[in-house]
Structures are given as C-alpha cells and as structure tokens.
Amino acid sequence: MNFISITYFIFLLGGFFLYWHLPARYKSGFLLLISCLFYAYWDWRFLGLIAVSTVVSFYCGNRISREVLPKKKTIWLLCSIVINIGLLGYFKYFDFFISNVVAILTSLGLNVSAVPMHLILPIGISFYIFQSITYPLDIYARRMSPGESFIDFAAYVTFFPKLIAGPIVRAKDFLDQLRLKKSFSYEDLQEGSIRILTGFFKKAVIADTLAGQLVTPVFSSPGNYTAATIWLAMVGYAIQIYADFSGYSNIAIGSARIFGLRINENFAFPYLSTNFSDFWRRWHVTMSTFFRDYIYIPLGGNRCSRSRVFVNLFVTMLLCGLWHGAAWTFVVWGGIHGLLLIANRFVLRLQLERWIGKGVLSIGLAWIVTQLCICLAWIFFRSENFENATTFLYGLFAARGSEIVCLSWQGWACIAFFMIDHIYGWLTEHKEKMTQAIPLSYRAFVYTAMVIIAYYGVPAQKSQFIYFQF
Numbered sequence: 001m002n003f004i005s006i007t008y009f010i011f012l013l014g015g016f017f018l019y020w021h022l023p024a025r026y027k028s029g030f031l032l033l034i035s036c037l038f039y040a041y042w043d044w045r046f047l048g049l050i051a052v053s054t055v056v057s058f059y060c061g062n063r064i065s066r067e068v069l070p071k072k073k074t075i076w077l078l079c080s081i082v083i084n085i086g087l088l089g090y091f092k093y094f095d096f097f098i099s100n101v102v103a104i105l106t107s108l109g110l111n112v113s114a115v116p117m118h119l120i121l122p123i124g125i126s127f128y129i130f131q132s133i134t135y136p137l138d139i140y141a142r143r144m145s146p147g148e149s150f151i152d153f154a155a156y157v158t159f160f161p162k163l164i165a166g167p168i169v170r171a172k173d174f175l176d177q178l179r180l181k182k183s184f185s186y187e188d189l190q191e192g193s194i195r196i197l198t199g200f201f202k203k204a205v206i207a208d209t210l211a212g213q214l215v216t217p218v219f220s221s222p223g224n225y226t227a228a229t230i231w232l233a234m235v236g237y238a239i240q241i242y243a244d245f246s247g248y249s250n251i252a253i254g255s256a257r258i259f260g261l262r263i264n265e266n267f268a269f270p271y272l273s274t275n276f277s278d279f280w281r282r283w284h285v286t287m288s289t290f291f292r293d294y295i296y297i298p299l300g301g302n303r304c305s306r307s308r309v310f311v312n313l314f315v316t317m318l319l320c321g322l323w324h325g326a327a328w329t330f331v332v333w334g335g336i337h338g339l340l341l342i343a344n345r346f347v348l349r350l351q352l353e354r355w356i357g358k359g360v361l362s363i364g365l366a367w368i369v370t371q372l373c374i375c376l377a378w379i380f381f382r383s384e385n386f387e388n389a390t391t392f393l394y395g396l397f398a399a400r401g402s403e404i405v406c407l408s409w410q411g412w413a414c415i416a417f418f419m420i421d422h423i424y425g426w427l428t429e430h431k432e433k434m435t436q437a438i439p440l441s442y443r444a445f446v447y448t449a450m451v452i453i454a455y456y457g458v459p460a461q462k463s464q465f466i467y468f469q470f
Contacts, residue, residue: 001041003251004204004462011038016258020184028155028178031259035158039124042164046122049087053132054157056083058150061136065146073140080136088129091119096326124164126323126470130290132157135171137294144172152178161255165248165467167266168286174263182260192257194447199250201450202421203465204458206414207244210236212461213411219382222392227399230392232407237382238375239418242270244466245284269425271374274366276337276344279374291320306346313345314338324381324470329389333380340373410457 001008015034022030040047060080067073089097095118105112135153138144147153156174218225218233225233249266256263270282280288296316302309314335321334376393383389395401428435 001038002462003248003465004200012255012258019259024181027182028149028152031160032151032155032158035155035160035163038160039158039163042123043120046125049091049122049125050128050158053084053087053129054154056080057132057135057157058147058153061139062146064136064139077136077140080133084129084133088125091122091125093322093326094119121469123468127166127168128157128163130168131162131171134168134290134294138170138172144175147171147175149178159256159261161252162263165245165252165465165470166284166286167249167252167264168290169263174261177261185260188257188260192254195250195254195257197254197447197450197454199247199252199254201417201454202243202247202250204247204462205454206417207240207247208459208461208463209410209414209457210240210243211463212459213407214405215240215382218405219388219392222388222395222401224401224403225395225399226401226404227395227397229404230395230399232405234375234379234392234396236415238271238371238378239415241378241381241466242267243414243418248465248467269422269429271371271422272367272426272429273370274363275370276340276373279370280337280341287320287323291316291323295319309345310342313341317341327385329380329383329386332386333377336373336377336380340377 001011011034015030019027019030036047039050057080060076063076064073067076102112135144135147139146152175153171155178156169156171159169159174162169214233214236218229219237222230222233246267253263253265264286266285268282268285270279273279273282296312299312299315300308301312304312315338317334317338318331319334320337321330321332324330324333379392380389383392424435
C-alpha cells in the first residue's frame, strides 16, 4: 500500500474516523489490527516474522527487568539480540555472505560452489527489527521500565506509518504515548495534514520527476553521457533521495499525528550542513542516533585514544552502510562516510580554521567541500555495482559519451522547489521570528499551490520509495 496511492489515503481516512470513535481501552488493539492489515496488503506471508520479533523482544525485555543477577540479564539481552539480528541476517544477508565465501574459496584454488537461495527480502525488516530490539536494550541499560501490555508493545512495533521505512522510534517514546488518554485535536489534524501534503509533494513531484527525467537514465548507462550531464545527474540524485526519503518521513509523521501520536523527526535540512558530523545530525536522524547510542558509544565512543576513536567511527559507519543493503557498494558508501567523519573530526576543521579563519569564506568553503563529498559518496549508494560506479566517477572528469539530458521546465522547477525548501530551513534556524511572522494567508496560498502543482505535475511513471528496499 504505497503512501502516495489513493488506496493508502482511503485506508488512512477510514482508520482515522474509526480510531477516534473507539473507547480508549480499544485504541491500541485497533492500531495493531489496522497495522497488520496494512502490512498484509504488502505481503501477508511475513506477518509471522514480525510476530516472532515482537514476542521475543517483549518477553526478553520483561525477563531482563525481573532478573536480579547481572549475568542472567545479559543472557536474556543476548538472546533477544541473537534471534532478532539472526532473522535480519538470514533474510537480508545470507545469499550475500555465501556468495562472498564461495568467491574467496574459489580465488584460493578450491573448487567450491553454492546454489543461491534467492530469499525474498521482507519489506521493512531492517526498520521493525531495529525498533523491536530497542525495548530489551533500553530496559537492560535502565533507560526505561518494562511495559505491562503486550498489545501496546505490538502496536508500537507494527504501527503502520513507521513500519516500512521508519522513522526508527524508541520503545520508551512510543509506549509512553499509548498509555496516555488521548482526545481528538484539530491542531493535530491540521499539522498532520500539512505534513502529509508536503511529504506527498516531495516524493510524487520532486523525487519522481527528477528520477524519471534525469537520474535513472544517466545512472543506467553513464558512459553514454557528457560530463556536464553526469554532474547534473549526481546532484539530481542527491536531491531525489532527500525528497524521496524526507517525503516518506513527512507522510509517516503526519499520519501518526492525526492519530494523536508523535514520532521523531528524521530530517533537518541536511544539505545546509557545513561539515560531515553536522550532516549526520541532520540526515536520517533516527538511524544515526540509533547507531550512535547502540554501536558507537558501546564501542567506546569518544572516551578513548584518538586511534580508537578512528576505529569506532569507521566500524560504526561500515555497519551503517551494510545495514542499508547486502552489497559492497553500500559498505563502501559507509566506509567513505567513516573516513569523512574521521577527517572532519581531526583534520579538516582545524586546517580550515588555520588557513582562512572562521569567517564567511571559511563557512562557504566548508559547505562546498562537504556537499561535494556527500554527492560523490551517493554515487556508490545509487550504483548497482562497482563497474557502474567507476564509470560514473570517470565520466565526471573524462566523459566519452555525447548524449545529454534536456531537463524539462518541470525538472528545473523541482530543483528550484528543493532550493526553496532549504532556504526556508535556513530561515527557520537563523531567522525564526521572520518565519513565525509569515501571515496565515501566505501559508494557505503556498499549500493551495502545492495541491494544484501536485494534481497537474505528478509524472505518469511513479517509482517506489527508495528506502523500501532496506
């Protein structure tokens, strides 16, 4: 049930009206029911997988809270982690692991072969398993108390707006909301509707237009295009993936809001960042904080020697890359960001200040360097294999192709919409009073214009959300 389909909006509207007419004691159960129906619409066969992850995490988390001996607490925690990560590893990485083992053994002269299982990747598995294991992890770390209601916990894990592609919500944050008695709020309905509209506009208009006109053709055969076209496609993909994923997050946040529930912000205008640490504080925020809290800090975080901090950063980002997909291109993308974070922390920041000070020139240069490196790293994220990525990189500087993409006025308008989005983001951060003073009539005009543009400007060829593959 695609977020930008009429089917989803009918589903959302029906669930909204039924939810607010139910007594409070039935609301969690109703959310669980419609969330299961939502997932079953995608693939009912994997509902059992969500059930296993949910039951294991809830049971292990509650056992951790009841145990007195630290050793037994650790055993139950490991049990929940092994089962959940085992499920994720089997469905997402088994074929990848076996094929690489076979390749290594073959290169050593051993006659080894294996038949790939071609396992179907359950949609959303990376997201709901990560959310599920926050429960035993946070109970073990004494960041939360165990929940009393399994229905509440199951509703948290399966809550349909965030089930497929996040945001990754911590158990404590969501369960506390379910325990509260909620009443209908017109403010929630208004804010939620606006978020859904902006999310739809980002995905259906900006992301899909750029994907169809520019990004997909050039990345499919980069060797055929001129250098200028390849540079434009690189920037186009940076805009596409932002509009696509932040658009999904907006729809998810807005859908939750009309049910009176708040889920975490996932984006904070990432292309305003002037260094790589700042980028990861703005990009896919809930995932980056998950890796920070549950991997980077347990590895030692910043509380170690400089060389150990290097290792902690690099390992964390390698795992982040691997989490995105079972391919070496994702691992390389994660490794590049690990190196960029290391350079940012110990090299670039100090050198820029030493060379040109802390003025406007320094900020501008830092922004250019940051965005260029981020865009170059996206090439590995988008490319299907290393051959495609290296051809694309080569084409940036020594293209042999002669084809060009004549971007339509709609395509250029989408780039302009993206720029307006980030200019508004800069104003909200630095000129907050100015944005708050915008008259309601101006806002109404903008939202009306978005509806009209979306009605006439949605491309005929729609694409699936990028993060659904993870």
